[in-house]
Amino acid sequence: MSDTQTFVAIIGLTVVTVITRGFFLLSAREWSLPPWLTHGLRYAPLAALAAIVAPEVLLSNGALIGDWKDPRLLAAVAATAYFWWQRGILGTIVVGTVVLLAAKIGFGL
Amino acid sequence: MTAVLEQRDEFRRGMRDIVEPSFGISAWALVTGVAMIKSGMSVPLATFMMLAVYAGSAQLAALPLMVAGAPLWVVWATAFCMNLRFVIFSAHWRKYFGHLPRAKRLALMYLAADLNYVLFLRRFPTPEPSPEQLPYFLGSVFWSWLSWQIPGLIGIALADRVPTEWDLGFAGVLALLGLAYSTLSGRNSWIAALVAAAAAVLAFHLPLKLNIVVAIAIGVVVGMLLDRLWPNRAEAGH
Numbered sequence: 001m002s003d004t005q006t007f008v009a010i011i012g013l014t015v016v017t018v019i020t021r022g023f024f025l026l027s028a029r030e031w032s033l034p035p036w037l038t039h040g041l042r043y044a045p046l047a048a049l050a051a052i053v054a055p056e057v058l059l060s061n062g063a064l065i066g067d068w069k070d071p072r073l074l075a076a077v078a079a080t081a082y083f084w085w086q087r088g089i090l091g092t093i094v095v096g097t098v099v100l101l102a103a104k105i106g107f108g109l
Numbered sequence: 110m111t112a113v114l115e116q117r118d119e120f121r122r123g124m125r126d127i128v129e130p131s132f133g134i135s136a137w138a139l140v141t142g143v144a145m146i147k148s149g150m151s152v153p154l155a156t157f158m159m160l161a162v163y164a165g166s167a168q169l170a171a172l173p174l175m176v177a178g179a180p181l182w183v184v185w186a187t188a189f190c191m192n193l194r195f196v197i198f199s200a201h202w203r204k205y206f207g208h209l210p211r212a213k214r215l216a217l218m219y220l221a222a223d224l225n226y227v228l229f230l231r232r233f234p235t236p237e238p239s240p241e242q243l244p245y246f247l248g249s250v251f252w253s254w255l256s257w258q259i260p261g262l263i264g265i266a267l268a269d270r271v272p273t274e275w276d277l278g279f280a281g282v283l284a285l286l287g288l289a290y291s292t293l294s295g296r297n298s299w300i301a302a303l304v305a306a307a308a309a310v311l312a313f314h315l316p317l318k319l320n321i322v323v324a325i326a327i328g329v330v331v332g333m334l335l336d337r338l339w340p341n342r343a344e345a346g347h
Contacts, residue, residue: 020192049285
């Protein structure tokens with residue numbers, strides 16, 4: 001993106017913050033979403049997270065990573081192991097980043 | 110006079126309640142600051158994004174899309190999905206702040222992040238307005254705003270000194286990965302997430318980063334269908 005496009009993107013993202021956080025306070029009238037929609041929307045953040053993360057971890061230049069010794073893959077595996085062991089997001093970030101840096105700097109992968 | 114004192118006490122209490130959990134926010138902000146710079150954004154734009162958008166996971170999710178040059182609507186729609194939980198929260202906030210003038214209530218809501226919501230509802234479980242709520246809220250958002258922005262700006266400043274080859278921006282993806290795991294609850298959410306992940310990888314070569322949009326839509330539909338056809342045991346009785 002050019003700087004101008006990035007600027008416009010940021011303005012829009014700010015508007016998204018205001019609209020989502022204030023959603024039911026935008027209108028003076030009280031109203032609500034139909035229950036089936038509220039229920040379905042519970043899956044949207046999870047689906048968005050999975051959709052963003054998976055290609056970042058599994059693909060390199062648009063192709064599946066062929067080598068298990070890929071720093072990003074190793075970092076994601078370590079982060080995953082830590083999360084299911086301790087359940088903390090903070091530790092997950094730290095462990096994954098340490099493994100990433102070790103692979104990159106220590107082992108030159 | 111006593112009213113003023115009470116107001117000040119509530120402001121302090123709002124701050125005090127959020128000090129400890131805010132360390133998590135600060136670490137997240139540091140990662141976000143680094144990730145923005147490492148995605149190639151200039152320092153002024155990253156600073157602007159940090160100060161203005163004020164929504165961590167939406168910011169991080171938007172980055173890979175902006176790097177790939179996705180169309181604006183895809184960036185915004187993805188951020189909207191990341192923020193959908195706030196739409197649900199806002200229905201609760203309405204019961205406390207719905208009577209305020211629109212500009213004021215929207216300004217308050219702009220500042221209301223996840224932790225503020227959780228702590229506020231713990232402090233005021235009864236959904237009706239009372240005079241202590243506004244000072245408590247302001248104390249809470251004042252502290253969380255600072256604990257987000259200061260480390261975020263430090264992250265931006267530090268990232269400029271870290272070599273790009275270290276790929277530190279990936280810490281942002283790891284943050285999203287941890288968030289995804291903590292969002293999983295029940296078999297159907299696992300299946301929906303795996304299907305969305307697979308769809309995003311398989312549809313990667315679609316133009317305009319549409320793989321993200323397609324994957325979100327498929328994930329949501331699969332989750333809804335599964336809940337109808339094969340409810341999780343915990344929900345089966347509902």
